[in-house]
Amino acid sequence: MGADTVLKAENIKKLIGNYEILKGINFSVKKGEFVSIVGASGSGKSTLLYILGLLDTPTEGKIFLENKEVDFSQEKKLATLRNRKFGFIFQFHYLIPEFTALENVMIPMLKAGVDSKRAKEKAEYLLERLGLKDKILRKPYQLSGGEQQRVAIARALANDPLLLLADEPTGNLDSLNTQKVMEIFQELNSEGTTIVMVTHERELTRMTHRVVEIKDGEIVEETTLV
């Protein structure tokens, strides 16, 4: 395993009932990479992302994070790793409706034990960076779809994650907002953020370094673009 490998999946299998969703996936991500995972609906790409993000447990196989094997039996440790090492972005923004944009971004930092003043400052900085300076005190319902997704990206970046995991991040956006989100991803990646993005929109993969195609729970093709 190379020193620059931040995440490695070894022979990952996932069974739900009798149905084998993932059939022995081997996959790794290097530091600073922007990888896209593509595949048809039901191919297992989201399941793989959930396992990579330690949200789900594999039926078989191992995950190595920064060259250390992840112990899936220790829930507390998994939660800490999710909080410190990963940033998640989903198709739906999943912002907490009662909280302002600023508070939504602060939540992962508060869990990490960051002082609330410091968390507020950082949340303000991230939202400003994503073009939401004048909307930090708005609640999710007062923001457009694209703005909501940008708040979700800011939230994912709150704890300076090792890896940004995005599951169909543009699935709910129009073309203009899709473009904006992808530009943000590219900018973040150029600054060193490692990103793994699951999508079914093939044209988006052109903006990534590597494309991994999954079909029926297996990697069928891997293309390096850069």
Next chain:
Amino acid sequence: MKGNFFISLRLFFERRRQSVIATLGVVIGTAAFIVMSSMVNGFQKYFLEEALNINGHVKIFVESTFREDRILRKVYKEGVFLVLGAKPKSVKDRISNYREILSKYAKDENVLGITLHLVGNGVISYGVKEKPATFVGIFPELEDKTLRISKYLVKNNLGQLERNKEAVILGIKLAEELGIKDIGKKVVLVSPNGTLHRLKVVDLLKTGITEIDKSRVYLHIKKLQDILGKPNEVNEVILKLKSADLAPVYAKRFTKETGYRAESWQESFKNFLSIFKIQKIITRSVVFAILLVSGFGIFNIIMMTVLEKKRDIAILKAMGYEKRDIILIFSLQGIIIGVFGGLAGNFLSYGILEWLETIKIEVEGIIRAEGFLLDRSISYHLQGFIFAVLVSFLASFYPAYRASRFHPVEVFRSGS
């Protein structure tokens, strides 16, 4: 923890309508608990305090030991139980060694005072009205030193019994029933052997306890000894102890040591105490029911919140919040409801109790009062607050636990 508290507080204030409804239930429950406890215990405390002030903690008296089967028991031990129609044998109703009792127990560190009584029944008449009464012959000074009788006298004329042997103090209710409105009137005491004695009413006794105010007549012990034809006789020794709780132990000891029957106040008021116990159980049950209903209210509201917030719980878990954090977030909401509800309930009950204290109504039953008898102990407020927080916490715990069990992937997959 900081994050959990922050999320909990925000959810509480942002979901205002649900929070207010849940809190209102707790407010009502807490206020009901405090007001009802204050009223019920106020009444009971008042009754016991006054009754003990007048009657003392332990009474030593001559017990009628007559049993219809006593002769046969002597011969056949346990073989025979009852002979019907046996002729009752008269028992000398007096405590002969009262001086010895007085000097012996007066030295006991737990005995605050001892007084002597001669008690007899008779009739008292005023004009054409006649009423049965309990005559209690007392040594006025000793009586007042031991029991606080002068506290209950309308004119504070206890000393007159000492100076004027023809003086008598009547229970205020008895006086009312006889038609006596003020002191100075002459009444006639009819002794059990039929002799008539004209005495002057020098004061009225107002304890608030109907049974006492309706039947008791105090006069100097010497006078009553004359009336009843029992010179130098005493048939009751009354003791006041340092603590009312010591009474059963001391009663047992007195019975053993004096050879007379000694009865603790707990035994004398056995019937009242069991009524009070039932009263307390009923009150607690009502309050428990109210708190249970408010608990269900909280349970429903938090359960609804949890179900509505599945997505938020899932994303919190994805962001690293643990099961323990989720339980804390929703349990804290219950605790916040309990704290706010408990505090508001305390203020509300304080207002209600203040208002009740201003109400003047004639209450007449076991006791006679001119308003609500309230026990304003701070402990009811504390208990009410603790119950409120506890019930709210318990009611929120299961929904919180349920929330902690949500699997984020299942929620994300369902797209809910």
